[in-house]
Amino acid sequence: MAIPPLxxxxxxxxxLQAWLQEDLGRGDLSAAALQxxxxxxxxxxxxxxxxxxxQLAAAVFGLMDSGVTAQVLVNDGEAISAGTRLLxxxxxxxxxxxxxRTALNLAMxxxxxxxxxAALASQLQGSGVQLxxxxxxxxxxxxxxxxxxxxGGGGNHRMGLDDAAMLKENHLAWAGGVAAxxxxxxxxxxxxSQVIVEAETIEEAKAAVAAGADGxxxxxxxxxALQQLVPELRGQxxxxxxxVVLEASGIQPDQLRLYVSSGIDxxxxxxxxxxxxxxxxxxxxxx
Numbered sequence: 001m002a003i004p005p006l007x008x009x010x011x012x013x014x015x016l017q018a019w020l021q022e023d024l025g026r027g028d029l030s031a032a033a034l035q036x037x038x039x040x041x042x043x044x045x046x047x048x049x050x051x052x053x054x055q056l057a058a059a060v061f062g063l064m065d066s067g068v069t070a071q072v073l074v075n076d077g078e079a080i081s082a083g084t085r086l087l088x089x090x091x092x093x094x095x096x097x098x099x100x101r102t103a104l105n106l107a108m109x110x111x112x113x114x115x116x117x118a119a120l121a122s123q124l125q126g127s128g129v130q131l132x133x134x135x136x137x138x139x140x141x142x143x144x145x146x147x148x149x150x151x152g153g154g155g156n157h158r159m160g161l162d163d164a165a166m167l168k169e170n171h172l173a174w175a176g177g178v179a180a181x182x183x184x185x186x187x188x189x190x191x192x193s194q195v196i197v198e199a200e201t202i203e204e205a206k207a208a209v210a211a212g213a214d215g216x217x218x219x220x221x222x223x224x225a226l227q228q229l230v231p232e233l234r235g236q237x238x239x240x241x242x243x244v245v246l247e248a249s250g251i252q253p254d255q256l257r258l259y260v261s262s263g264i265d266x267x268x269x270x271x272x273x274x275x276x277x278x279x280x281x282x283x284x285x286x287x
Contacts, residue, residue: 003077006147008059015140016060020102031094039093039285043086043104046280049115051080052151053107056144057087060103065095077114077151086281100283108278109141110148116276117152120253120269127260129267132157132247136270145273157268164194166217172197178207186212196247202229209236209244217268220250226262234263 006012045051051074058070068091074080086107089096121131132155137145146156158164165185167178175181178197185195196215197208202225208216216233218226230246237244247266248259253275256267 003150006055006076006144008055012143013059013063016056016102017063019106020060020064020099023102024098028094028098030097034092034094034097037093038091039089039096041089041096041283041285043089043107043281043283045080045084045086046082046282048081049079049111049279050118050152051078051084051086051107051279052076052110052114052148053103054087056110057103057107060106061089061091061095061099064099065092067091068095068099076147077153079118089283096283096285104281104283106144108281110144110151111279111281112276113145113148113272114152115279117149117154117272120256120272121153123256124260124267127257129260129264130155131256132266132268133273134249134268134270135160136274138273149272152272154272155266157266164196164214165189166196166198167213168198169200172204178204178213179211182208182211182213196245198249205229205233206236209233209240212240212242213244215245215247217247217249218264221248223258223262226259226264230263 054072054074054076058072061068061070068089071088073088074084074086124131133146133149134157142159146159149156158166167181167185171181172178175184182195182197194214196217197204197213198217198219199205199208200219205216205218221229226248233244233246245266246264247268248264249268251259251267251269253269253271259267
């Protein structure tokens, strides 16, 4: 599967510069020992997993000092094993040391997400059901964490509140029910906007389809319940003459396979981002 590239937007470059500055503070006090020195180094994986963050790391070193050259040896989304060389670096030694931790921290975090995503996506391989993420992301890291999910074989749900309207429990309660909430959003949102309803009961799910929702997120339904409900919702959508995307959530990560025969389209989970561990990477100086 082709991975949509990470766009190095001005906003992202500003983030990278700010994260570098956070570590540098008033200046790297150890840099005095390296004045006039040039160095060579490489990145090494210390664990098996899926790599993510090579081009991002190269950008961090470039922002630190334009005299650093970085050769990325492994593409984002590629499986790696312990001992794999990932990057080769050459440039002013003070710049290599100064950018090392920021670049490694980002890549280890993102590689951990990609690795966890790949493990979950493998449960759905060949089923036709796609694994997607949620908006449970670290503030400031959303674009990067969702990119890491793509590198692990998952898909992105919404990037933010302006991508699609998802009407949850509080929306439905305060708006006066499913039909009223959907109608209000339809009246206010631009015409291409998608409306998704999070349903916690069978009644809410059927009301969402009846109201013309584009998608229904079926939260914490058992596999047996979905086996019966999904065909009913498909039939209801067919009668209205408009297809509906059916998504399951609230599923334990080790139970995804139990849901694939129900006929759902998507399984959304925050687990790759909220429960993953960093993948251990290190930088070794070679000259």
